[in-house]
Amino acid sequence: MLERYLAGSISQTIERARALSTVFDKAHHCDYDGLRQQCTQNLSETILGLRRLQQELIVDEGLQSPRRLREFRRHCDRLEEIETIGATALATVRPEAEFLNAVVRGICSDIAYPLVPPIVTHLSASHFGIRADYNLLIVPLLEGNYFLHLADIYHELAHPLLHASYDDRPVLEPYRKAFTIADFAVRHHTATSILAAKRAHSVKSVQNQFLLWGQLWKTYWLEESFCDVFAALTCGPAYAWSHYHLAIKKGYDAYDVPVDRIESHPADDARMRVILAALSRIGFSKECTTIGHAWKDLMDRRGERAQPEYRQCYPDDLITAIVDIAYHGIEALGMNLAVPGALTSWSERLDKAWLSFWKDPGRYSLWEREQMRILSGTIGTRR
Structure with missing residues (x-):
């Protein structure tokens, strides 16, 4: 029965994949040539795998069918990914x-x-x-x-530098080596914290808490911190203000400490500490003071305070070490940093936007609309 189902479903899935290929064969703006090529390659590999399943000689269903079912599921998942990400992105280009x-x-x-x-x-x-x-x-x-949020582009640009897709790119080795060193620092901190808890005869739950935080740092937070350092160093103070902006609109507890759940990002205050430490590293001390005061005022008005566990989860020495290691990795990449008095064109543009916002918040929208109108006529066609 299962093999009869697979025979029909594999055939139908191949036809679906063939139909999907027409989306990538259509003419699109040249900006999307790379995406079309990637999707076409992924789709060809998926169809090839499905055809192998279709043509496989069935000798022993008891042995072959479970494996064939797993492979079919894997190809279906890949096809769904290509459709929901690649094809949808092309079909919704605006x-x-x-x-x-x-x-x-x-x-x-x-x-x-x-x-x-x-x-x-x-x-x-x-x-x-x-x-x-x-x-x-x-x-x-x-x-x-x-x-006001375009500075977040800089953060996202840092994620591919650590992605498996670029494992064999020599140009990225300094950044990846720095990440490995920082990962070791996280492991060492976690092990030291657990050992200290054991020596203090702390209850098992305390040791487990350090273990959870260590796993979160290793799995999620270290990469997010590296991306925050990257954005701060290449964008400048506008990125710190963008984080302030996002924390107000979407944040819920700037000193959040996970106890029994997974959090993909560090607490907002920990991220701000990382960002300000990175900005201070390249000379934005004055701007850091201003942003730090604004952040403290926000925390005071929201009535938020750090609990003792917060400093255990996000200790100063670990954050300092991560920022320092990431800085050297980014510097070794040969990146153009946003140093005071010598901002790059877009970091200067975004910095100017935030300065205009704070200078006259009530009239900022009018200023922004006019600046966007001028900009759209010089770097691209809109609407």
Whole structure:
């Protein structure tokens, strides 16, 4: 019965994949040639795998069918990924994406980005993200109309530098080596913390807490911190303000400490500490003081305070070590950093936007609209 089902379903899935290929064969803007090529390659590999299953000689269903079912599921998952990410991105290309693609290319040129710039898709329902395997920068639909969050592009650009898709790129070795060193620092901190808890005869739950935090640092937070350092160093103070902006709109507890759950990002306050430490590293002391005061005022007005566990989860020495290691890794990449008095063109533009915002918040929207109108006429066509 199962093999009869597989015979029909494999055939039908191949036809679905063939139909999907027509999306990638259509003419699209040249910005999306790389995506089309990647999707076409992934689709060809999937069809080839399905045809192998289709043509396989069945000798012993008891032995072959379970494995064939697993392989079929894997090919279906890959096909769904190609359709929901690649094909949907191409099918939903909007005029606004042309402008944002120009922005991303400009930023990558400014900072001497070592990889091919990602292309924009408006698939995001919340905030910025990236799919390094498809080289897709995921941006909310209207975000290209405004300056204040564009600094988050710098953060997303850092994720591919650590992605498995680029494991064999020698140009990335300094950054990846730095990440490995920082990973060792995280492991050492975790082991030291657990050992100290044991020597203090702490209850098992305390030791387990350090173990959980260590796993979160290793699995999620270290990469996010490296991306925050990258953005701070290449964008400048505008990235810190963008984090402030995001924490107000989407944050819920800046001193959050996970006890029994998985959190993909560090607490907002820990991220701000990382960002300000990175900015201080390249000379933005004055700006850090201003941003630090604004952040403290926000915390006071929201009535948020750090609990003792917060400093155990996000200790100063670990954050300092991560920032220092990431800085040296980014510097070794040969990136153009946003140093005081010598900002790159886009970091200067975003910095100017935030300065204009704080100078006259009530009239900022008018200023922003006019600046976007002027900019759209010089770097891309919109709407």
